[in-house]
Amino acid sequence: MSALSVIDNRMEQMNLRVRPVANHEKYLKHNKNLLKKRKQPRFGVCFDVDGVLARGTIPFKQAVEGLRKLTDEKGELKVPVTFVTNALNRNIDKANQISGWLGIPISPSQLVQAQGPLEVFKEFHDKFCLIIGQGKILDIARELGFKNTCTLDQIIDAYPLLDMINHDNRRRIATEGYVEKEFPRVEEALYKKVTGKPLVYTSLIGKPSEITMRFAEHCLSREAKKLNYEEPLKRMYLIGDTPEVDMVGANLYQRYINRLRDRQQKLIDTNSTTSAKDIYARETYDPELPESRQIPEEAALSKQTVDQIDGLLVCTGVYKPGQLDEEDGDEKNYQGHRDFPRITELYKPAHTFQDVNEAIDYILDKENFHPAQI
Ligand SMILES: [Mg+2]
Secondary structure (H helix, E strand, O other): OOHHHHHHHHHHHHHHHHHHHHHHHHHHHHHHHHHHHHHOOOEEEEEOOEOOOEEOOEEOHHHHHHHHOOEOOOOOEOOOEEEEOOOOOOHHHHHHHHHHHHOOOOOHHHEEOOOHHHHHOHHHOOOEEEEOOOOOHHHHHHHHOOOEEEEHHHHHHHOOOOHHHOHHHHHHHHHOOOOHHHHHHHHHHHHHHHHOOOOOOOOOOOOOOHHHHHHHHHHHHHHHHHOOOOOOOOEEEEEEOOHHHHHHHHHHHHHHHHHHHHHHHHHHHHOOOOOHHHHHHHHHOOOOOOHHHOOOOOOOOOOOOOOEEEEEEEOOOOOOOOHHHHOOOOOOOOOOOOOOOOOHHHHOOOEEEOOHHHHHHHHHHHHOOOHHHO
């Protein structure tokens, strides 16, 4: 054996040894990345509360069973989750209530209640604002970031003769058959009568508004970050029981996203030098929407990344099977807000389920993500 062949042999041996080790490390790294990615869900789930998780204050056992599937062995949520409801409470109170029902920790930041988006309307937080509503409204305003507030009761105390807003008138309005849904019309009529000008809505929030759904996405992204997920969310699910609120909310947001993607694509097609930041900036104005439904330019929201939102309808609340078929598109008796047209197409869910547990099974199977198996 010559000296050269010994060296060759050694090199071969070395290579034989080194190569598998290098490949093995690469393989491990690749697998680790895959595993990391696999452990990161690219979706989040928004739950309506009443009629989905509970009826009044009584939780559904299907909700307890279903939500448990989103937790790990420590009983902590592994899927970004928010609770999107048109109720008005302090977030901490609602979070505690839902946490008590489901037996899992819920943080106040996971709540998207009627007032929720006002948290990112920072331009108003230092302005003097009249807060109207029931319950602990000043606490709620403070929780949202408002520093300079007053209530109707404080105005009544300061101006006792201000007849328009006293309790007798409120009672009269109630006994004359005005229902809650008609209050915007009463407000509009009163405003016109007092000022001579039509009432202009700056921002309409609460389901089904695009602003609330955009804020819900913002909250889901925030929850994903808290769970140390780095990949942006691409899909959202909204599980609800009311077609005209929950399903319309999901469908309006999907239309909003579709138009946004079209605008972004057009910008890319027409101007290749446009930076991503400029493209993103265009999100703040959607020419198809009235002013009251525009996402405010100043809103401090995380980047919009979701491409698809599915409305999942459950039968444990308002909706009863077959009900959608009976919708007749009656414009005349429509009691929704004037800035939201009644389009029956928007009432349709992506899928209908018996209850929230079934809806969760569907999502986890579709996403191939089962927190209990991680
Ligand atoms: Mg509901």
